[in-house]
Amino acid sequence: xxRQCFINEYIFAYxxxxxxxxxxxxxxxxxxxxxxAPFPVLWLAAVGAYFPLFSLPSIETVxxxxxxxxxxxxxxxxxxxAQQVREPMEERRxxxxxxxxxxxxxxxxxxxxxxYEENAYPRWVKLPPxxxxxxxxxxxRKRFPFSQFKLMSSGDKIGSEIDILIAGCGTGQxxxxxxxxxxxxxxxxxxxxxxxxCYAQRKTQEAGLPNIEYAQGDIMHLNTPGRTFDIxxxxxxxxxxxxxxxxxxxxxxxxxxxxxxxxxxxxEYARQSEAMARDFITKRGYEPIAEDIRRCRQDxxxxxxxxxFKKILSARDFYGMSExxxxxxxxxxxxxxxxxxxxxxxxxxxxxxxxxxxxxITEQYQQRFPADHPKTDLDNWHIFETENPDTFxxxxxxWVQKSD
Ligand SMILES: C[S@@+](CC[C@H](N)C(=O)[O-])C[C@H]1O[C@@H](n2cnc3c(N)ncnc32)[C@H](O)[C@@H]1O
Numbered sequence: 001x002x003r004q005c006f007i008n009e010y011i012f013a014y015x016x017x018x019x020x021x022x023x024x025x026x027x028x029x030x031x032x033x034x035x036x037a038p039f040p041v042l043w044l045a046a047v048g049a050y051f052p053l054f055s056l057p058s059i060e061t062v063x064x065x066x067x068x069x070x071x072x073x074x075x076x077x078x079x080x081x082a083q084q085v086r087e088p089m090e091e092r093r094x095x096x097x098x099x100x101x102x103x104x105x106x107x108x109x110x111x112x113x114x115x116y117e118e119n120a121y122p123r124w125v126k127l128p129p130x131x132x133x134x135x136x137x138x139x140x141r142k143r144f145p146f147s148q149f150k151l152m153s154s155g156d157k158i159g160s161e162i163d164i165l166i167a168g169c170g171t172g173q174x175x176x177x178x179x180x181x182x183x184x185x186x187x188x189x190x191x192x193x194x195x196x197x198c199y200a201q202r203k204t205q206e207a208g209l210p211n212i213e214y215a216q217g218d219i220m221h222l223n224t225p226g227r228t229f230d231i232x233x234x235x236x237x238x239x240x241x242x243x244x245x246x247x248x249x250x251x252x253x254x255x256x257x258x259x260x261x262x263x264x265x266x267x268e269y270a271r272q273s274e275a276m277a278r279d280f281i282t283k284r285g286y287e288p289i290a291e292d293i294r295r296c297r298q299d300x301x302x303x304x305x306x307x308x309f310k311k312i313l314s315a316r317d318f319y320g321m322s323e324x325x326x327x328x329x330x331x332x333x334x335x336x337x338x339x340x341x342x343x344x345x346x347x348x349x350x351x352x353x354x355x356x357x358x359x360x361i362t363e364q365y366q367q368r369f370p371a372d373h374p375k376t377d378l379d380n381w382h383i384f385e386t387e388n389p390d391t392f393x394x395x396x397x398x399w400v401q402k403s404d
Contacts, residue, residue, distance in 0.1 A: 063085075163228070
């Protein structure tokens with residue numbers, strides 16, 4: 001229970017009395033730790049179900065405690081201490097080791113940075129097992145068999161490396177998945193948030209991947225002297241910038257001619273429920289702090305007409321603190337429509353390769369627009385989306401190619 005509560009960053013609601021008792025147990029445990037006095041081992045689990053154990057002063061001394069003989073109790077306690085003490089300490093030490101590529105001076109970037117320093121996203125534990133790594137050409141050919149684009153000249157050569165930039169890598173789920181997906185991947189993963197980068201670094205070491213390098217930087221000003229990329233991925237990021245198109249353009253300046261870009265942007269149509277919940281939050285004045293996020297969730301769940309928030313209540317992100325803040329309390333969010341996306345793709349001179357969508361959605365689209373074999377006609381997709389507004393609830397996730 002303590003481990004689950006730590007993972008969701010204590011999002012579950014509690015009564016005042018319950019909290020007072022947890023608080024008083026924490027104080028007693030802290031006093032025992034400070035005096036080096038023995039305490040019942042279950043106290044660690046009870047306190048760890050309400051507060052992260054690393055927040056207790058002198059918690060490091062806990063590693064020297066004599067534990068009971070019960071082997072299963074020891075392994076449970078050690079797993080809890082690894083999660084709530086050792087791993088957060090590892091992440092803290094890592095702050096000094098991550099290189100900084102740009103200062104963060106833009107006002108919006110600073111606010112976004114603050115959010116993700118306090119609430120790194122996503123907070124994840126395990127990746128689903130990845131398949132075998134394949135070349136970028138095989139990957140794109142398989143995903144978009146009828147789309148018109150040029151294969152990467154070195155893309156199928158055995159032993160060739162591909163340089164990949166992950167712009168806004170978050171806590172590493174994204175960079176690790178990409179590192180495992182592409183043969184020869186050599187990755188630079190950048191983010192504003194040191195907390196996220198250190199989480200990512202720890203998980204990357206845990207996965208034993210030597211091919212990802214992490215650095216702090218702002219996409220608005222990012223430059224990587226002497227270094228360009230074959231692929232740039234930025235998913236769930238550009239819509240949080242002060243000027244998304246300027247950020248997109250900046251990233252393109254780092255992409256080699258003929259290179260590929262994978263982006264994820266919020267859809268205006270698919271985010272109607274989130275927009276409604278954001279209005280509710282503004283009207284009621286909840287702040288983006290843990291206490292208010294907890295209160296807001298309880299209020300949303302217990303409203304008489306909670307049915308209108310059904311989509312929110314069943315969203316995975318509703319069940320974790322950092323995720324819920326990202327979902328409903330974000331300091332900066334732009335939303336797009338497909339005509340706007342089409343205009344940006346045109347302005348930037350890019351070739352649209354296709355959307356990453358579940359097969360059942362693309363089949364439905366194919367039935368609706370049988371003549372569009374490549375499935376790249378954004379006007380048709382716009383009609384399809386207006387008829388099926390939840391099509392892009394996982395964002396507009398798509399690939400484009402820079403001309404050579
Ligand atoms: C919603 S998370 C997505 C993380 C990751 N791409 C994923 O899909 O798991 C957005 C991330 O973008 C980062 N970000 C936002 N604006 C940025 C900027 N201007 N420069 C660099 N990173 C930025 C945030 O710090 C945050 O970690």
